[in-house]
Amino acid sequence: MMGKSMKCSGADFPGLKSRELSSRAQKVFPGGITRSTVERDPSPCYISKGSGAYLTDVDGQKFLDLSNNFTTLIHGHAYPPVIEAVSRVLQDGTCFSNPTAHEVALAELLVSRIPAIDKIRFVNTGTEAVMFAIKAARAFTGRPGVAKFEGSYHGSYDWAEVGQVGNPSTWGDADSPVPVPAYEGMPTSVADDCLILPFNDPDQARQQIAASADRLACILLDPMPSCGGLNHPDPEFIAAVVETAREYGVLVICDEVLNLRQGYQGASARYGIEPDLITAGKIIGGGFPIGAVGGSSRVMSVFDGSNGPAKVGQAGTFSANPVSMVAGYACMEALDETAFARLDSMGDRLRSGLSDVISRRNVHYVVSGAASLFRIHNKATLPENYREAHTTPDEAKNMSDMKRYFLSQNIILPIGRAACLSTAMTDADIDGIVEVFEKFLNLEPQ
Structure with a gap:
């Protein structure tokens, strides 16, 4: 071998x-x-x-x-369909301030495949995808708080980083984990807006989400957190999170930047989760920089600026650049x-x-x-x-x-x-x- x-x-x-x-x-x-x-x-x-x-x-x-x-x-390295697609598009230019047909094609593919996505926006990294998903949830609910699960990695946005790291000397009680800052000097106000929950504990999920619901915009959930242990999500735990969120008007964001690779329709569908928003990245770029946030038309409307200023502005010089779009399309089309x-x-x-x-x-x-x-x-x-x-x-x-x-x-x-x-x-x-x-x-x- x-x-x-x-x-x-x-x-x-x-x-x-x-x-x-x-x-x-x-x-x-x-x-x-x-x-x-x-x-x-x-x-x-x-x-x-x-x-x-x-x-x-x-x-x-x-x-x-x-x-x-x-x-x-x-698909591994130097995947021929991706190399061929990128080689063709490079002859026509690498990035433009105007949209291209390539972004529409990749968006159509993802919307048709992932049940929870009605509308989608492209960004450049998984970190950006999570950041804009949190901003969207805040704009939609009018609340600032973010709930997330201890040890789950969600990129480098401050409110997503809290609780990513911890050890026996810092993490506190198992039922109520400490919002451990990701770096020295992180504003205390960031931790104040973050609720850290134990993964796979349905009772604590119900109790703590309910207790903090008046300040929570969203629950950030990786269905199988890699750095957290690559643990299987308990079905009762998933049900507790989603049902309690629905009861109190808190949005559920499934972070599938890594775990979209778990199936044709992604990890949410695999584990029976119906999120309000999904973040994606990695495989959807075919080896080039990419991120995406998608979800229900109702929630994604916060990005709609066609009839006045959008509730959430989302731009990005390289967002939806044609190279990432054609590479992602070639990769995902082959992933039948x-x-x-x-x-x-x-x-x-x-x-x-x-x-x-x-x-x-x-x-x-x-x-x-x-x-x-x-x-x-x-x-x-x-x-x-x-x-x-x-x-x-x-x-x-x-x-x-x-x-x-x-x-x-x-x-x-x-x-x-x-x-x-x-x-x-x-x-x-x-x-x-x-x-x-x-x-x-x-x-x-x-």
């Missing part, structure tokens, strides 16, 4: 050229990187190209990619129900294979996830929320050792967030991941 590509080890990874680039980067970037999610263990691996399911670094080492730019590249069924099948094969190894070896590991997403935990039982997924120092060291071992076997395995599959992968790739995991367990002390 891995072929005969060069193997990396603690001695030669990252390679010489990556180390040289890292040295140059230290002189121009704070910390030597320009996005905080880049792996530095001990320094970044610089990539020269990607093709299908594989990456090649600047030192010529080849890796099976289970990150896919943080779940964005659902057959493609999603195959991704589901591969995901089931992988999670089952990993779980079989764990059961056979009787070790303290579990696997969470759904569809084309998975996450390995060094835990005895499957976590149901962020606190249960939080790693102890020993567990964190073990997972770092696992990541390094996978690298030594030419596989990039994200730790602490979702790993993902792509349509470019084969059953042999899936079986190879399971084999490497079992080899890693063979190295552990018994």
